Amino acid sequence: MSLQKSVFLSLFFAGFLFSISFYSCTFDNEEELLENFICDTTNVKYADLTYIFSDICSNCHSSTFTYRDGILMDSYNNVKASINSGRVLPAIEHQEGVPHMPYNLPKLSDCDLDKIRAWINSGMQENK
Numbered sequence: 271m272s273l274q275k276s277v278f279l280s281l282f283f284a285g286f287l288f289s290i291s292f293y294s295c296t297f298d299n300e301e302e303l304l305e306n307f308i309c310d311t312t313n314v315k316y317a318d319l320t321y322i323f324s325d326i327c328s329n330c331h332s333s334t335f336t337y338r339d340g341i342l343m344d345s346y347n348n349v350k351a352s353i354n355s356g357r358v359l360p361a362i363e364h365q366e367g368v369p370h371m372p373y374n375l376p377k378l379s380d381c382d383l384d385k386i387r388a389w390i391n392s393g394m395q396e397n398k
């Protein structure tokens with residue numbers, strides 16, 4: 271391969287890699303912005319949060335698991351009782367001095383936390 275040709279090829283390849291990484295960064299940011307922009311905290315009801323409580327928390331905090339630290343997140347009544355124990359918010363807000371939830375998993379998004387707080391503040395309605 272001529273020198274000219276290989277220089278051209280490496281530049282082309284570098285440009286290709288750069289555009290991929292640039293594209294994925296932009297995409298992440300847009301996704302984040304979009305999520306914050308459309309975070310809807312009005313009239314949140316239990317069913318709006320089961321993608322967190324049932325799909326994430328109940329993997330560890332349900333009656334089928336032996337280690338759940340007294341916290342059950344697998345039904346409306348159990349979620350309510352757990353939140354009323356006062357231990358859920360500090361854990362999911364990653365406050366100091368308490369175990370951070372979900373355990374060993376990324377923190378819930380700001381929008382998820384806002385929705386949970388809105389739901390608690392409006393009296394933890396099951397349906398609305």
Ligand code: HEC
Nearest residue numbers: 326327329330331339341357358361362368369371372373
């Ligand atoms: C992968 C398993 C797992 C998942 C998922 C998980 N937890 Fe936990 N949870 C644990 C373990 C283990 C402990 C005990 C931690 C400790 O004592 O260090 C715990 C403890 C807790 C506690 C007690 C904290 C305290 O003050 O002692 C709360 C509240 C809690 N979890 C809520 C949640 C909520 C809400 C979710 C979903 C957002 C969640 N957990 C997801 C495993 C999990």
